[in-house]
Amino acid sequence: LKRDSKYSQITPEHVRFFQELLGSGSAVIDGLSTDATDDIEPFNSDWMRKYRGHSKVVLKPGSTEEVSKILKYCNNNMLAVVPQGGNTGLVGGSVPVFDEIVINLQRMTNIRSFDEVSGILVADAGVVLEIADNFLAEKNHIFPLDLGAKGSCQIGGNVATNAGGLRLLRYGSLHGNVLGIEAVLPDGTIVDDLIKLRKNNTGYDIKQLFIGGEGTIGIITAISILCPQRSSALNVAYFGLESYEKCQQAFREAKSQLSEILSAFELMDGRSQKLLNRATGRKLPLEGEHPFYCLIETSGSNSDHDSEKLTNFLEHVMESEIVSDGVLAQDQTQIRDLWSCREGIPECLGHWGGVYKYDLSIPISSMYEIVNDVRDRMTEAGLIGDDDAHPVVDVVGYGHMGDSNVHLNIPVRRYDKKVEKALEPFVYEWVQGKYGSISAEHGLGIQKKPYIGYSRSDTMIKLMKQIKDLYDPNGIMNPYKYL
Numbered sequence: 001l002k003r004d005s006k007y008s009q010i011t012p013e014h015v016r017f018f019q020e021l022l023g024s025g026s027a028v029i030d031g032l033s034t035d036a037t038d039d040i041e042p043f044n045s046d047w048m049r050k051y052r053g054h055s056k057v058v059l060k061p062g063s064t065e066e067v068s069k070i071l072k073y074c075n076n077n078m079l080a081v082v083p084q085g086g087n088t089g090l091v092g093g094s095v096p097v098f099d100e101i102v103i104n105l106q107r108m109t110n111i112r113s114f115d116e117v118s119g120i121l122v123a124d125a126g127v128v129l130e131i132a133d134n135f136l137a138e139k140n141h142i143f144p145l146d147l148g149a150k151g152s153c154q155i156g157g158n159v160a161t162n163a164g165g166l167r168l169l170r171y172g173s174l175h176g177n178v179l180g181i182e183a184v185l186p187d188g189t190i191v192d193d194l195i196k197l198r199k200n201n202t203g204y205d206i207k208q209l210f211i212g213g214e215g216t217i218g219i220i221t222a223i224s225i226l227c228p229q230r231s232s233a234l235n236v237a238y239f240g241l242e243s244y245e246k247c248q249q250a251f252r253e254a255k256s257q258l259s260e261i262l263s264a265f266e267l268m269d270g271r272s273q274k275l276l277n278r279a280t281g282r283k284l285p286l287e288g289e290h291p292f293y294c295l296i297e298t299s300g301s302n303s304d305h306d307s308e309k310l311t312n313f314l315e316h317v318m319e320s321e322i323v324s325d326g327v328l329a330q331d332q333t334q335i336r337d338l339w340s341c342r343e344g345i346p347e348c349l350g351h352w353g354g355v356y357k358y359d360l361s362i363p364i365s366s367m368y369e370i371v372n373d374v375r376d377r378m379t380e381a382g383l384i385g386d387d388d389a390h391p392v393v394d395v396v397g398y399g400h401m402g403d404s405n406v407h408l409n410i411p412v413r414r415y416d417k418k419v420e421k422a423l424e425p426f427v428y429e430w431v432q433g434k435y436g437s438i439s440a441e442h443g444l445g446i447q448k449k450p451y452i453g454y455s456r457s458d459t460m461i462k463l464m465k466q467i468k469d470l471y472d473p474n475g476i477m478n479p480y481k482y483l
């Protein structure tokens, strides 16, 4: 990949324009100005430390008008930009590839309004997910999305990636929950579609292009979103199972017996739990080892009713030997503790040096097969082992079983071309063979740029390119990524 010479190099004159526009403390400038305010490195490298750009300028606009002025100037001067939220994305989409200007939304943190009757929240894109959820907790509501990176990801970033997360099973996707969007196009146009209506059939639903668009056509500056009532009764169970077949049986039973109160059904293989234990030293909830674990969450409005249902469910699955062992959280601390066995996996897998991550949608019956097939492949290639001579530590699978979304993770001691070659395009071909998707919820970013054809037809890619060209004719928005 080479830097495209159609983009201008940044000059001290450009920097002066931005500094005058934004004022002090709202930009990080490296080497082009004397009043550098901050370390630029964290904005240039991604969460996995796998992708690293070389931007010299990070801009932190404080309002939609400032975003509009920045983009208009960049568009007129052929300066490429990367929109950035909390920089927790997992496909290298949120960092520059070369010297693109980073536009980080961290200063846009206003909660604009909340309607307690409809549950509709309107907030700036830079609000951190956990802060939005804490705000909603005071109003007895919840954000309809929850994920392990909640402490740093931003709601604008969540919408730009169409993040799925831990409760999609219950609350559905952001394509349904986001009711309106305010965004800025590269030419500075403010797309004022911050609708607060549940129903609105008045022509094309253009906001959908920004949801999951990964910052390739504009910058989202605010969203309006439908937030459900917070459940007063929350229960969590964690159990061990002897086979993937039994996990599927447990899921069927959970749907049939817990039905409307089921709010999450997550899968963790035994290896992912073992590595969590090895990396963090934390004790696992159950004695003994099981090849698979599932975590179930229920949320409802009547604690006695829910507890009774969940207890009956657990009795049934244990008596019928679907589940070998299980534990039910008794209080808030235990709820958090059980959840951390699931949510802590992505972070702990980085412990050995790096991780190759594949976020796959696969029909549920064969969802776990890929993990075994990839492990066999690593073994045959002599890449996996316990000592430093082998780059691969292990091959694990976990994820959102309720959504048929598996996270295939390959923790490594170092990023290694031999490992990458053994994985790609093998994994993508495998998924294509099952009519799955090579990106269930993380997006394409730069990681999957060459592979979009495994999940989308030539016609679909052509239509996407037409949209990209229409909204961003100069191609300044997040270049070198999937389109």
Ligand code: FAD
Pocket (backbone or CB within 6 Å): 047, 082, 083, 084, 085, 086, 087, 088, 089, 090, 093, 094, 105, 125, 146, 147, 148, 149, 152, 153, 154, 155, 156, 157, 158, 159, 160, 161, 162, 163, 164, 165, 166, 214, 215, 216, 218, 219, 220, 221, 346, 347, 441, 442, 445, 478
């Ligand atoms: P960033 O990483 O900053 O950006 C992501 C992409 O969106 C980039 O392409 C960027 O250019 C673009 N972007 C960001 N903000 C804007 C904006 N305002 N306007 C336009 N474009 C923008 N994802 C899931 O789907 N489910 C999970 O369960 C999940 N769990 C995770 C757990 C951990 C520990 C981590 C590190 C990540 C996880 N993710 C998960 C990945 C997920 O995509 C991100 O965490 C989150 O949605 C990205 O938000 P962000 O603000 O960090 O965006």
Ligand code: 2HG
Pocket (backbone or CB within 6 Å): 090, 148, 165, 343, 346, 357, 358, 359, 399, 400, 407, 408, 409
């Ligand atoms: C999760 O579900 C996230 O924990 C991250 O989507 C998955 O790191 C991964 O592969």
Ligand code: ZN
Pocket (backbone or CB within 6 Å): 165, 399, 400, 407, 441
């Ligand atoms: Zn996930």
